[in-house]
Amino acid sequence: MEIPLLDLRAQYMSIKAEIDEAVKRVIDSQYFILSPEVSSFEKETASYCGVEHAAGVASGTDAIVLSLKAAGVGKGDLVITTPFTFFATAESISVLGARPVFADIREDTYNIDPAKIEEAIEGMGPADRERLKAIVPVHLYGQCADMSGIMRIAEKHSLSVVEDCAQAIGATHNGRKAGSFGIAGCLSFFPSKNLGGFGDGGMVVSGNKALIEKVKKLRVHGSGKQYVHEEVGFNSRLDSFQAAVLRVKLKELDKWIEGRRRIAGIYNDAFRDIPVKTPLVAEGNDHTYHQYTIETGDRDGLGDFLSGKGIAARVYYPVPLHLQPCYKDLGYPAGSFPVSEKKAGTVISLPVYPELSQSKVDYVAGAVKEFFEG
Ligand SMILES: Cc1ncc(COP(=O)(O)O)c(C=O)c1O
Known part of the structure; x- marks a missing residue:
């Protein structure tokens, strides 16, 4: 018997009629970038995650990059994260010119250990302490990190928390959804994820309206008004095809x-x-x-x-x-x-x-x- 790690075709066949209809809807509309399809999916995903706001971006990696940048992380800053994760978590810190500071994981859940975060902070000299801006916990394999412990530390040290929820949409900690604890939750719609698109895609979810407004600006080249660029941003949008497909899948x-x-x-x-x-x-x-x-x-x-x-x-x-x-x-x-x-x-x-x-x-x-x- 051949058993693959994942069978995307079987999933597609179970919802084929609805998916095909959704894709056709996008083709008929000829509205491919930042369409109502995308804003509807943003609203639906925010609601699913128990927050008010969301911004679709091109990938889970970009969701982390744009969230960190919107939270004020930049060149020379330090960000604490786990060494036991997919590379994109730390890469997102590095591409902003910031430096990942690793803290070890817990034996039992594979997620970052709050006690090790404290240790890392206590071991820093005043200069590094000054440059420390954020924590990026990862909810590995689909289970939340200890967000109660992590949020306590973040509050104590005035750090932003950007949750890497790439593997954990729908997971809960004390009844609250992954992505609803920190200043931002970062979702990946890579095809193999629990909510996977027909290509790359990602989303930032947040209860913080200002943060999402910044991400929405960053995803269109740092522009709030067409052809006026207040800062250097990115071209990082979730496209209408992905949003249409993912809207069908979110219901399942x-x-x-x-x-x-x-x-x-x-x-x-x-x-x-x-x-x-x-x-x-x-x-x-x-x-x-x-x-x-x-x-x-x-x-x-x-x-x-x-x-x-x-x-x-x-x-x-x-x-x-x-x-x-x-x-x-x-x-x-x-x-x-x-x-x-x-x-x-x-x-x-x-x-x-x-x-x-x-x-x-x-x-x-x-x-x-x-x-x-x-
Ligand atoms: C833990 C983790 N973080 C970040 C990412 C990056 O997501 P994407 O591939 O959508 O850029 C992934 C998945 O690929 C992941 O598993």
């Missing part, structure tokens, strides 16, 4: 997240008696299982075994960001962030998407158990 999102939870539950039960660590859902959190990630000492052996059985499994992420070649000059030697470094060698993610049939879920679970039990 909660059902799809439920489907992911159901499969995660089956895996959790199946792996109870084998030596793997299954995902922990921290108290107060609801997990959306963008990834179902387990841990084992023989991660590579398990990956090879599953591959031999036709099952795609993948490692997110094998190299922590402080050890990336381009970040050598940040001066973090191996051993700087032991939890992230350990996880990079033990995690592996299994197929988890709502269209996965019961027999396929059973096949994956059976294969994982077979690897350990023989």
Whole structure:
């Protein structure tokens, strides 16, 4: 049996008529940039995330870049984030001329550890402390970081919080949605995300009207009035095709997240008696299982075994960001962030998407158990 990590065709087929109609609507309108389709989707997504405002941009990466810039982060500033994430998180800080300061993650949730953020701040001299502007927590694999702890630290030190929600649309912490805690929440609509478009796309959601107005200006070359540029910005818009497709998909999102939870539950039960660590859902959190990630000492052996059985499994992420070649000059030697470094060698993610049939879920679970039990 062949089981891919994700089956976008199956998802498309389940909503084909509505998607085709939405795409046709855009073609018929010939309105491709910043159309009513985009503003409607912005309103719908803001409402879904429990905030009032949103701005569609070209990608999740741009959502972080534009949010940080709108929050006042620039050249020479420092921004605290996790080393255990997709590269785009730290890259978004670096492209603004700011410097990522890493803080290690928690053992149990893979998300940045508030205690390590405090440590990083306490270890700074007065000059660095002055340049520290923001924290970018990442809600990895579909589960919120400890936003209660992070917001407490941010308030204490007057730092902006820009949430990287690329993997976690719909996730909640104490009943509040990802993206509704900080000054901005950054969504990615990369096709493989829980809410994925037919190409690149992203969005900034926020309760802060001024922040969204700044992002809306930045996404059109720093211009509030046509051909008048108050600052140097970007060309970064969510296009009408993506918005039209995503509006259809947003209506299905909660059902799809439920489907992911159901499969995660089956895996959790199946792996109870084998030596793997299954995902922990921290108290107060609801997990959306963008990834179902387990841990084992023989991660590579398990990956090879599953591959031999036709099952795609993948490692997110094998190299922590402080050890990336381009970040050598940040001066973090191996051993700087032991939890992230350990996880990079033990995690592996299994197929988890709502269209996965019961027999396929059973096949994956059976294969994982077979690897350990023989
Ligand atoms: C944690 C995280 N941050 C940022 C991004 C960047 O999003 P995009 O690919 O839409 O630029 C991604 C996904 O690709 C991600 O997983």
